Amino acid sequence: MLFKNQFENRISEAIAQQSNVLIEQVRQDFNIRKDSIMHRYKYALKGFSAKLTKNQVEALEKDARILKVKPNKLYSLGYIKNKTRLKSDNHVLKNNLNINQTIPWGVTRVGGPLDGTGKKAWILDTGIDLDHPDLNVDVANSVSFIATEPADDGNGHGTHVAGIIAAKNNSQDVVGVAAGATVVAIKVCYDESPGPGEDQCPESSLLNGIDYITNNAAPGDVVNISIWGPIDTDLDNAVINAANNGVRLTLISGNAGSNANDYSPGRANHSNIWTVSAHDNNDNFASFSNYGNPPIEYSNPGVDIPSLWKNGNTKTIDGTSMAAPHVAGILLATGQEPYTNKQVNNDPDSNPDPIASSEPYVGSPYVIGSVQNDHPKLDWSATEGAYEYEIHRKVGSSTTWGLWATISSTSYVDMMTSDPDLRVMSSPPSSPDGWVAYKVRAVHQDGFFSFFSNIVYYELSDGTIVPHSTSSK
Incomplete structure (x- = not known):
């Protein structure tokens, strides 16, 4: 539920307190139990999520303070679940990556590995393996907005994303683009889908995660959201408001093989937002990747990407989920807009996406x-x-x-x-x-x-x- 008065884009504790006061007033006015309030939104947007009765919903919709009351949607992780190369059914095999450190082709393609020491990335996802030996995790600031599930990753997807960005440059597993950077787990997705489909990221949790990073991320930090789903202007506005407050965000175009403008939050546009499509190791546009400029700024590696996995393991998967973290790593390590290093081949919209890199493409002369x-x-x-x-x-x-x-x-x-x-x-x-x-x-x-x-x-x-x-x- 969102309030009509969204105050202003720039955050402050005074404005956040106004939102808290209004939430409490509405809760009392409509006899909403305290334990029915799931999330309170104070920074990226103003409102709350709650378990409501039908009568409460109907009454709230008529209240002059309320902009809208809507059901809680589920969003999807941006990876291809039916295409894995792990040689076991229980996702615990190391794929031989733990014997010696491997530099994934995607990291090399974008000019990595770079030094991420002292930099911080916030990962809105399924959590992160908090004690993975190849990651520096800020456990103190990690948080879960999924009831009954800790910030520790019980799925693997969030750990994979974190590894692409920041896996240590050492003698094991893989190395990330911004190697050794600190990662923060913001759990906004269930370990497994709560329903019959694959969607497992409640919008209410996702909005709370965005609200949290809007208030807590510092200048120079980068936020990665490898999640996508149906159009929702509130979700779009939340990431835009976060960007208005100086937060840099990398988003995915999505995996429907269609126009990225038809999916949130990747369709959101802002100078602090980078939406990313996927390509393979021949720079060919990935068949599953959404397309369209805008909102897409860059394409990056998203096919056959090895990275870290839950329980201290590794795994190779595909998806735009894997592409956006490469751009996040570039932004994190360099602190500047990526260079363009050639363009993708076979972009369906006939407007080839530039390939992001920490190094520009400089053509070699033929003498x-x-x-x-x-x-x-x-x-x-x-x-x-x-x-x-x-x-x-x-x-x-x-x-x-x-x-x-x-x-x-x-x-x-x-x-x-x-x-x-x-x-x-x-x-x-x-x-x-x-x-x-x-x-x-x-x-x-x-x-x-x-x-x-x-x-x-x-x-x-x-x-x-x-x-x-x-x-x-």
Whole structure:
């Protein structure tokens, strides 16, 4: 139940107290038992959830203070439950990941692992394995908004999400994007679905979790919500209000293979909200992932993702649930908007989602060698993301590669090397001396590098090669 007067977006204890007073007034006016009140909303929105009689509902709907009274919906976890690769039925096998630490392909794809030490992520989910040896869990701030169930994860999904974000960089299991960051368990989903379907996250609990993090998350923290379901403006407004208060949130697009604008809370838009679709290890858009720009800002790995699981274990699963935590890890470790590192293939909306990364994509040049007035000449096409180019040179087999020149153009003539019989070679000559080789790499304006180009070799018969210690920058 929500009040008409939602006060203002910015939170304060004075405003929260006003909400508390109003809740108590309404409770008394309609003879609602104290133990019938399930959740009180004071920060991200104003209202409460309660177990009400039909007569109470009808009376509340007529009250001038009440915006709406609605039933409690169930939302879903964003992973594919019928596609697992665990080699046992009871989810306790380690998949050999505990023998040596594995760097999941998704972590590598987004530029990880990065150092998350001292950073904090809040996970609204099924809880977290509070004593998992590969996680730093803030148990004191962890909380459950599911009656009769503790914040400890009895499902595994929340632990998996936490591992993608923050698994330690050590000698066991996997490593997360923001390795070693602190994670907080905000349990808003049952360990198992309370009904015949797969939905297991009550909206009332989810709203309470959002209310909790709106009041408790600090600047620089990141909140991940790998939950999705039917459109609900109240849920959308709750995450937007949290974002208005400086909370950064990563949300999932959902797993229906349809328009993400038809599902909450992923359809919510705000500069502090990032909605994420999923792709595989070939950068192909995942068949199950929802699509649409807006609300989707990025795509990230969501197919065949190994991570941590309940009871100190590991598991490999699929879903947009796995994609959003990669973006959360980038935001957490870098403190800034992710870079774009290429785009997904086969996006159903024909508007390819950019792939989020801690590193930008910088295209590698392909160099063509020629001779100009007895000097080596290198040419290449401008590459994506390039600010300038480094030319690296090697003289014969007796020297190592070294930086020779840095330029902003896409053509270079080495005036320090000259020979009337100079010729281009496709491979190094058999002689250890009498030749020079070049390779080029692009440099992003923020200092990131592309891979090196192909190598171009020149053979000299009786010319001049300036020693490598001299640079022609």
